[in-house]
Amino acid sequence: MTKITIIGSGLMGSAIAFPLADNGHDVRLVGTHLDRAIISSCKERQFHPKLRRELPAVVRPFYIEELSQAMEGTEVVVGGVNSHGVHWLGQTLAAHLRPEHLLISITKGMEAGADGEVRILPDVLAAELPANVRTCVSPAAVGGPCIAGELAGRRQTCVVFGARERATLDRLAPLFRTAYYHVWTTTDLVGLEISAALKNAFALGVGLVSGLLEAAGGPDSAGAYMHNTAAGIFAQGCTEIERVLTLAGSKTSFASGLPGPGDLYVTSMGGRTVRLGKLLGAGYTFDQASQKLAGETLESVDIVRAMAHAIPHWQAENRLGPRELPLLRMLIEVIVEGKPIRLPMQDFAWQEAAQAEGVGSLT
């Protein structure tokens, strides 16, 4: 039995409590200042209103003011905030985290620094910690296809834990593994996190196609949808994830596994990223679409904005050609510049020439 404190009681932070509880750990779930209503409900009747489920009995809910109590004797800290809360989480943990703690973050996203280099969120989190803790606690992270409500429903789920040190993974993974929560591991933390972030941008791309179909009046008189188009975007998304991985310093390929196509698949099956894509595809500008989705955290938008900083940087350093990443460039046009959608299939096709010269990855 291990004492584990989860900070952030949104959907994913709370869902991860289920396999931990099923493994018999002492699980403490701490809400942020945004999660007050959730924690109230959990304290009163052990019911999580967003997951719409009872929490396992062993999971104890805490308000953020009770953080010290929730951290008493804890061995593992799980960062369960969304991407906007990572700096806050680091600052909050700074006073509580000790060198002997293990830290794992479930937040997916990335930032682009002032220099244009992308920074993965575990590193953003670590940067907020005191130096003596930072050198000992290297945050691990979770990638791969996982919808929180399904994990809490104990549906068969396959994920990947990443950390720079194999020893961290060897200690963490067994705590979480159950008969329904299958955990692979990788020491390519950067690759895992970049994949987890980018898949949101490309799921937005796949989502556009639903909107384009709607704008075209739906299936035509002979019943033709636009699955071919969505599949072309899907494949290009996988290709561009691989390309960005090389730019971000990843040494491995996730092209055939859970962090790449697996996570892109599950994210394309629905949710707010696809809803935003559908609105944009149907002809709303980005401003109009965001108004309709007011109040939702749109990670995909943050990712596209981060890439809008990173691409000119990579290009200025001659690490990226001016016609590479055509799908990401189109998404930047739509999200950052407010331009209408143009499906850049012709630009995809340009890669053929590049591939013949060994630049691309398709041939």
Place this chain on the structure above:
Amino acid sequence: MTKITIIGSGLMGSAIAFPLADNGHDVRLVGTHLDRAIISSCKERQFHPKLRRELPAVVRPFYIEELSQAMEGTEVVVGGVNSHGVHWLGQTLAAHLRPEHLLISITKGMEAGADGEVRILPDVLAAELPANVRTCVSPAAVGGPCIAGELAGRRQTCVVFGARERATLDRLAPLFRTAYYHVWTTTDLVGLEISAALKNAFALGVGLVSGLLEAAGGPDSAGAYMHNTAAGIFAQGCTEIERVLTLAGSKTSFASGLPGPGDLYVTSMGGRTVRLGKLLGAGYTFDQASQKLAGETLESVDIVRAMAHAIPHWQAENRLGPRELPLLRMLIEVIVEGKPIRLPMQDFAWQEAAQAEGVGSLT
């Protein structure tokens, strides 16, 4: 303007006539003996009953008895039969094909020879041709995500043409390319064809999950589907495609492109492969499920059966470990041995150890 003869007027054979017609070619569409009703309808009113569309005016329909007439002066022959018709097509073309013809096949599938080695269908087709033709005409093939009805509806579609000689691709691809039909090319014909075949098997795997969900009573009380599970299968399918490619002698990776995840995505969106998977997942045996789908061509079943011959062969030669390809092995159990479904997620996880040793592709 090029004279092009398509043999096989089913869905895909007829759909490919649309970009060819839009490019102003002289297109002849020849029905097989199974396509008589289709050709009658096309002759009477230029209407294709299976596509539920009018054919472009320039497309001329022919019965198989009129093949000589349809081949008059032709420069390019498109093989448009399904996988069961490839031997017949080769035997039929033997008398008509000349060394100067270009030949491209849209049939997806593969066979396993008596020796257990997999054979791609363009090679099966070529083996039926006279030696003097065979040495000159090297059949090209089409892979990548393309639903026929959507191509005929001129939806944006991205595909890959494969041939062993670059010169063949350079002559063929421009004839087919339109503003909606985007053609990449590869000289890795074996890799392209194996991907195109295997994606049917793995889409069957993804389809199983819909049936499992149905058998579980649908989404649970909190609305949890099984997208996580489907995504795990999807990713494992991509991984196993890559593994089989190396066994079949492919030199390249399609893990991030159209032939792998792109084609698996579009095939998982619906159609008869997914319908079969859903029935199996819901608890029907393979025999019961096939009865319910009587009359449909189930390429996925042929692929799984071919792999049931290939796997013991590869294993006997020590090219494949006994625990590799767990998803394909499970599909073989269900289809060939009539066993019930067991989701082999635990066996997927075994690959972690293999990957640490550099055997797998995930880490």
